[in-house]
Amino acid sequence: xxxxxxxxxxxxxxxxxxxxxxxxxxxxxxxxxxxxxxxxxxxxxxxxxxxxxxxxxxxxxxxxxxxxxxxxxxxxxxxxxxxxxxxxxxxxxxxxxxxxxxxxxxxxxxxxxxxxxxxxxxxxxxxxxxxxxxxx
Amino acid sequence: xxxxxxxxxxxxxxxxxxxxxxxxxxxxxxxxxxxxxxxxxxxxxxxxxxxxxxxxxxxxxxxxxxxxxxxxxxxxxxxxxxxxxxxxxxxxxxxxxxxxxxxxxxxxxxxxxxxxxxxxxxxxxxxxxxxxxxxxxxxxxxxxxxxxxxxxxxxxxxxxxxxxxxxxxxxxxxxxxxxxxxxxxxxxxxxxxxxxxxxxxxxxxxxxxxxxxxxxxxxxxxxxxxxxxxxxxxxxxxxxxxxxxxxxxxxxxxxxxxxxxxxxxxxxxxxxxxxxxxxxxxxxxxxxxxxxxxxxxxxxxxxxxxxxxxxxxxxxxxxxxxxxxxxxxxxxxxxxxxxxxxxxxxxxxxxxxxxxxxxxxxxxxxxxxxxxxxxxxxxxxxxxxxxxxxxxxxxxxxxxxxxxxxxxxxxxxxxxxxxxxxxxxxxxxxxxxxxxxxxxxxxxxxxxxxxxxxxxxxxxxxxxxxxxxxxxxxxxxxxx
Numbered sequence: 001x002x003x004x005x006x007x008x009x010x011x012x013x014x015x016x017x018x019x020x021x022x023x024x025x026x027x028x029x030x031x032x033x034x035x036x037x038x039x040x041x042x043x044x045x046x047x048x049x050x051x052x053x054x055x056x057x058x059x060x061x062x063x064x065x066x067x068x069x070x071x072x073x074x075x076x077x078x079x080x081x082x083x084x085x086x087x088x089x090x091x092x093x094x095x096x097x098x099x100x101x102x103x104x105x106x107x108x109x110x111x112x113x114x115x116x117x118x119x120x121x122x123x124x125x126x127x128x129x130x131x132x133x134x135x136x
Numbered sequence: 137x138x139x140x141x142x143x144x145x146x147x148x149x150x151x152x153x154x155x156x157x158x159x160x161x162x163x164x165x166x167x168x169x170x171x172x173x174x175x176x177x178x179x180x181x182x183x184x185x186x187x188x189x190x191x192x193x194x195x196x197x198x199x200x201x202x203x204x205x206x207x208x209x210x211x212x213x214x215x216x217x218x219x220x221x222x223x224x225x226x227x228x229x230x231x232x233x234x235x236x237x238x239x240x241x242x243x244x245x246x247x248x249x250x251x252x253x254x255x256x257x258x259x260x261x262x263x264x265x266x267x268x269x270x271x272x273x274x275x276x277x278x279x280x281x282x283x284x285x286x287x288x289x290x291x292x293x294x295x296x297x298x299x300x301x302x303x304x305x306x307x308x309x310x311x312x313x314x315x316x317x318x319x320x321x322x323x324x325x326x327x328x329x330x331x332x333x334x335x336x337x338x339x340x341x342x343x344x345x346x347x348x349x350x351x352x353x354x355x356x357x358x359x360x361x362x363x364x365x366x367x368x369x370x371x372x373x374x375x376x377x378x379x380x381x382x383x384x385x386x387x388x389x390x391x392x393x394x395x396x397x398x399x400x401x402x403x404x405x406x407x408x409x410x411x412x413x414x415x416x417x418x419x420x421x422x423x424x425x426x427x428x429x430x431x432x433x434x435x436x437x438x439x440x441x442x443x444x445x446x447x448x449x450x451x452x453x454x455x456x457x458x459x460x461x462x463x464x465x466x467x468x469x470x471x472x473x474x475x476x477x478x479x480x481x482x483x484x485x486x487x488x489x490x491x492x493x494x495x496x497x498x499x500x501x502x503x504x505x506x507x508x509x510x511x512x513x514x515x516x517x518x519x520x521x522x523x524x525x526x527x528x529x530x531x532x533x534x535x536x537x538x539x540x541x542x543x544x545x546x547x548x549x550x551x552x553x554x555x556x557x558x559x560x561x562x563x564x565x566x567x568x569x570x571x572x573x574x575x576x577x578x579x580x581x582x583x584x585x586x587x588x589x590x591x592x593x594x595x596x597x598x599x600x601x602x603x604x605x606x607x608x609x610x611x612x613x614x615x616x
Contacts, residue, residue: 006548008546008548008549009210009546010183010185010209010210010543010544010545010546011209011210011211011216011543011546011547012211012212013546013547013548037273056396057395057396057400060408061392061395061396064392065392068388068392072328072332072385075274075332075381076331076332076381078274103274105272105273105274105275106273106274107273107574107576107577108273108342108343108577109273109341109342109343109616111236111237111384111387112236112384112387112388114212114213114232114391114409115232115391115395115407115408115409115411116212116213116232116407116408116409117212117407117409118408118409133212135212135235135236135237135384136343136547
């Protein structure tokens with residue numbers, strides 16, 4: 001089963017994500033965002049990394065901030081994020097590195113990850129799921 | 137989730153206006169209103185637009201009612217087509233109600249060229265536009281501004297473009313608010329936002345943004361059309377774009393701030409995307425100053441695109457048809473300080489156009505007799521409309537009208553039903569030249585994904601908000 005799926009929205013797009021733990025949830029959400037923006041990678045042997053460090057007041061805010069920081073990195077550095085490594089991740093903070101690759105452009109313009117109707121559900125087995133609306 | 141509106145709770149106020157009473161949900165402070173024809177009503181319940189509308193009525197300080205225009209569809213936080221006015225003294229300001237593309241808007245240019253005299257050269261014009269106007273995701277513009285140069289655009293908007301020779305003073309006169317909100321403060325805009333926007337002035341990006349070449353197909357109001365210098369058969373150019381990444385980041389930053397626990401005035405919100413701060417608080421004032429700066433950036437962006445469009449026009453036609461003149465420029469996503477019933481209000485428009493009536497002091501002298509031009513783009517390949525603001529907009533709609541056709545179908549579904557290449561062929565067989573970077577993006581904007589713009593425009597016309605002046609038919613569309 002795919003760790004994420006794209007759902008209909010009249011004007012924008014909903015991304016439904018599941019993860020066996022928090023790290024997987026964040027990884028899968030980022031993978032879903034990458035599919036939405038559909039980067040056109042350039043050939044490059046180099047694999048530079050970009051560090052991130054995010055603090056938030058709750059888990060939903062942390063996920064939104066994480067995705068919006070990723071968007072900022074994609075759009076200002078003109079790169080795709082091919083891998084993420086977490087140095088730390090809990091309900092209130094995330095820190096680590098993104099491995100990036102230069103791109104020629106993207107197929108879709110994503111303005112932001114939103115809080116719209118956002119709830120992260122934590123299941124008894126420790127897995128998570130949520131649905132995020134992105135403004136296109 | 138709180139109760140979702142259903143059809144049998146609607147109260148009919150007129151043939152084109154319906155109301156959800158404030159008793160519908162316990163957290164509503166005022167009623168919610170819907171501009172729609174009887175025939176459109178069923179479609180309104182297909183997505184969550186009306187649940188989002190009702191959520192607006194819960195905002196502290198809301199004045200009279202919240203409402204949606206007939207082009208309404210589901211958004212995030214506010215529905216698209218939503219309008220809410222909040223009292224300045226004890227009300228709040230909500231970045232999510234303005235949206236991410238701050239001052240997304242349209243501007244209309246007119247020429248004295250008749251379509252019959254240049255129809256054969258439209259493909260050349262579209263190629264020149266595609267060359268001159270940078271488009272597509274991640275494509276930067278020719279001008280890169282940082283530091284004080286960027287701050288000057290943020291604080292002065294179109295005035296700064298006049299100073300730099302990208303506009304003339306007549307352009308400034310025909311922009312809503314003269315293309316500059318005086319409350320802007322560049323220091324309220326984050327370094328992230330400035331970095332995201334630094335190479336994006338003069339670019340249209342992607343999505344539903346476009347440059348469209350059209351001609352005046354039909355006149356409905358001859359006096360108003362004369363005032364706007366719109367003549368049958370003459371060529372016009374419509375530009376649709378906003379504040380690009382800079383505006384997106386301003387909204388992102390302040391929605392984050394307003395959601396942070398130490399600032400969360402809005403703990404019990406139905407939807408956190410509508411997080412707010414009191415307008416009189418430091419946070420509220422900072423967001424308003426940053427939003428105004430992003431709005432100024434958007435006006436400057438449309439002005440630079442205008443400069444590029446004029447360059448393309450000159451390259452193809454030389455002096456044969458003279459220069460392109462600005463009819464008007466309107467904002468769709470914005471928060472503005474306006475007064476109704478002597479009450480200072482923050483009018484939040486999310487996918488709605490200001491529509492001031494004849495005699496209003498905030499519109500140019502040229503339009504004092506006819507009212508403010510209201511520009512309504514249709515879906516790609518159909519018609520667009522020029523309307524004129526009417527007194528009804530002031531009396532019951534906080535000087536607002538609809539802003540477009542309004543989507544009815546998701547982008548995903550549109551792409552599953554429409555092949556971009558085939559759509560291009562179909563449009564070209566109808567005499568519409570397409571210059572687009574992405575066939576997939578073209579498919580997303582297929583006409584079948586939108587409401588019928590004529591139905592939408594008829595509602596605001598009959599409701600007495602804005603009357604039809606002219607219809608414009610496309611002959612060329614340029615997209616990212």
